[in-house]
Amino acid sequence: MTASPKYPSRRPRNLPALLYAALAGILAAGTVLAAAELAGSFFTARARPLIALGSAFIDFTPLWLKNFAVETFGTNDKAALFAGMALTIAVLAACAGILAHRRWGLGVAAVLIMGAVIVACVVTRAGASPVDAIPTVLGTAVGIGVLRGLIRRTPAAESGESGGGRPPAPLRNRPTRRGFFTAAGLTVIAGTAAAAGGRAIAAARNTTASFRAALKLPAAADPARALPAGLQSPVAGVTPWLTSNADFYRIDTALSLPEIDAETWELRIHGMVEEEVRINFAELLDSPLVERHLTLTCVSNPLGGDLAGTAKWLGLPVRELLARARPAADADMVLSTSVDGFSASTPLEVLQDDRDALLAVGMNGEPLPPVHGYPVRMVVPGLYGFVSATKWIVDMEVTRFDAQTAYWTDRGWAQKAPVKTMARVEVPASFARVPAGPVDVGGTAWSQQRGITGVEVSIDNGDWQPAVLAAEASVDTWRQWSFRTDDLSSGNHTVRARATDPQDGVQTGARADTVPDGASGWQSVQFMVE
Template sequence: WVLAKLIQFLVLQKAPAPVSRERRQFLTLVGLGSATILVTATGISLMDEDESVPVTGDGVNGLPDVNASTTSGPAQSPPAGELNNRIEPAPGTRPELTANENFYRIDINTIPPSVNGETWRLAVGGLVDNPLELTLEEIRSRPAHSQAITLECISNRLAGDLISTSMWTGVRLKDILEEAGLRQGAQEVYIESADGFYESVPMSDAMDESTLLVYEMNGEALPEPHGFPLRIYIPNRFGMKQPKWITRMEVIDHEGAGYWVERGWSDTAIPPTTSVIDTVAADSAESGSNGANGRVLPVGGIAYAGARGISKVEVQVDDGPWEAAELRDPPLSPLTWVQWRYEWAAQPGQHTFRVRAYDGNGDPQPTEGSEPHPAGATGIHSVSERISE
C-alpha cells in the first residue's frame, strides 16, 4: 500500500519542477527477483539487474537480420554487403540492435495493461468520412513496413540507459488515415491508450511516411510490456510522445492534450544531438606505430540526433585537440543511433576522454549541460580511465 501511494504521488504530479539527477532517479523502490522498479520524473522504469547484453542483430541470439531486404520505405536499411563491410565497434560498445528484453521501458503504471488481442479493436473516428473499427488481424493484413529505429526517453540522463534500438514492423498511420478519409480542418490525431495515457499527434507527424502503427518488434509479436497489440512510432520525437496499448484515435481540428506535456515536459519533444562514450577498452590495446610502447587503445560509443542523423564525431583526451573518430557508417537506418570508434595512441596514467557529435546538417551538439526536464539532457559526456604501463 505504501509503495502504491508513493508511486501514485510521484507519477501523477501535475507540474513537476526541474529536478536533479539524484531526485529524478532518487530511489530504488523494491527488488523483484532479477528486476528493480525505479521511479523517474516521467513514470515507472522496470530495469533488469543483469547487465549482460547480447550481441547485435544479423540473426544472432534471436535478433533479426536488418538490411535492405528486410526493411522498406524511406528509412530502409542499407544492403547487407555495405553493413558487413563496416569497421568493427570498439570492444565494450553497446550492441547496435537491442534485444526485446533489454529495450528500455517507462510506463505511467507499475504493471502494464493486459489486452486481449482477440477482442481488441482500434477505433478511428472524429473528422473522417469513414470511421473505422479494426481488429489486429485486419491491421496486419494491410501493407506492412519494417524499419530500424532508435527510441529514447526524454528523462534519460546524459549517457543513461533509457535509449534502445529495434526493428519495428507495422502499417503506416498515413495509410489508415487516408482509408478513413480526412475531412477539411483536420489538424491532429488524438490517441488514447489502455493504460490511461494519451497524446495528440500533429498532422505533419501523422502523415510522415516513417510513422508506423507497430505490431511487431524485432520480428516477434509486440511484447505486452512494450504495447501489445499496437503502439505508435513517430520519427524525431522522444518516447513521451508515442503511446503504447493504443485503443482509439480521433482526428481533431485543434491542438490536443498530451499526458506529459500537461505535466510540464516539452511540447515538441525533439531529441537534441548527444554522444556517449561506452568504452575505453584498456584491455584491448593493440600494437601500433604510436603511443606508449606502440600501443593503440580503442575508444567507442554511440551518437544520436533523432531523424537528423550524425555526420561527425570527435574525441578529446585530456586537454589535447579534438580529433575525428571513425563512424560505423552507414548506420542501420536513418532513424537509428550511430556507433563510432576512435584509436588512441595510449599513454600510461590517468586520462579523461570527452566526446562530441555533429548532426546530419553539420550542426554541433549542445555542449552546455542541462537536466532532462523539460526538453531532454544535453552536455559533453566524459569518462576517466587509468591506463597501466
C-alpha cells in the same frame, strides 16, 4: 544509573502500547490490500486496488520527484516509487492503529477513509466501472475486523490502560505480548497467502500470454532492407548495434502490464476527421505491413544514459489510416491514448509525412513483448517517446495542440520534442582502469531523421579529432564510432565526444536538463591509465 525519584524518567508510560497499536494498524492496512487483491482476481485487472493506488500515487507525485526517480533509478523507477508508496501507507496505517487504540471510532474512520481513497483510485482508472470497487469494499471490511482483533490483543500500557477507552481487564484476562504476536503472525501468513493467491488466480485467468505465444506474425509486404556490413564498432564493450527485446529500455507509467485480449482489441481514429476509422487486430495483421530498423530514445535519457535502443519493427504506417480518416485542414495534433489512460500528443504532420511512423505489432521478429506494448503500439522515428511511442494504444484523436493536452505536457514537458543529436561514450566506462599506451574509445551516436555524418573526440580537453564511423543502416538508426588515442601517461584522463548531423551541424555543447525536451551537452568520461 537509575533515575532519581525526584526526577522521574520523561519517557511516556504508554509508549510500548502505542507501538503495538501502530503495528496493528500497519498489519490491518496490509490485510485491506491483500484481501482486496484476492477478491479483485475474480474481476477485471482494473479492480486490483494495489495497482490503482500505485497509479494514483505516481500521478500525484511531484514532477521533480518523478524526474529524480527516472534519472537516479532508470528502469527501476517504478520499484523506487512503489517503495515510497509503501512507506507512505505504513506511516498512515500506523497512525490509524494508534487512533484505534485511543478511540476505536477514530480508528474505524481512518480505515474507512483509506478504503474510500482506494475506491476512488479504482473507479477513476481508464475503463473502470463502479463494480470494480467491490474488491476494495470487501478488503476494507476485512481490514476493520483484523484491526479490531489486534487492538483487543494489544498488551496494556504500564499504567494499566487497555486501549480503546476500556477499563483494564482482570489480570488473568489481560492481553499478552505472546498473544499479540501470535495474532500478528497469523495475520501476516493469511495476508501473504491472500495476495499470492490473488496473483495466481489473476495469472491463470489471463489469456494474453497464451494467445501471444501462439500468434504467428505475417510476412512484411515491405521487408526491411538488408543491413550493411560494419555496423558494429570494433571496440570491445560497445553496446550491440541491434538491441534485444530483453535489453530494450522500458520507461512508461504502467505499474502493472495491461491485460489486453488481442481478439477484441480495436483502435479508434476520430475527432477532426471526415470519417471515423476503426480497425481490429485481425484487420491490422491483414494489412500491408512494413518492416524497419528504427532507434527509439527516451526524453529522460541523461548524457551518456542507456535509455535508447534499436530494434526491427513490423507495423502499418500511421499515415495510411489517417489518409482513410481524412483529417481536417486546421487539425495539427494526434492525441494517442493507451488502454491504461496514458496519452501522447504527436504533431499531425509527422504522422503524415514519409517517415516510418508505425502502428507496430512486431519487434525483432516476434509479437510485441507485453512490456513493449503488446498487442499494438506506436513507433515514430525522430521524436522522443513521450510524444509519440504510446504503448497498448486503443485511441487516436485528431485534434489541435490548443484544444488538447497529453499526460506529460500536463506535467510541464514540451508539446513537441524532436530527438536531439547526441554522442555517447561507452568505452572506456566511467572511472575504468586501463593499461598504459593507446586507449581504444568507442560509442554510439544518434540523430534520427537527420543521420550522423561525423563524431569527434577530445582527450583531456585537447583539440577535437575525428573518430572512425561505423556503417550506417539509415538516418533513423543510431551509428557507432571508434577512436584510438596516442600513448597516454599514467594517471587520470578525460574523454569527450560530440556528433555532427547534416542539418543542424555540430552537436551543441550547451548543457540542458532532460526537462522539458531532452538533455543536451557533451558527455565527459573520466578514466585512469595505470
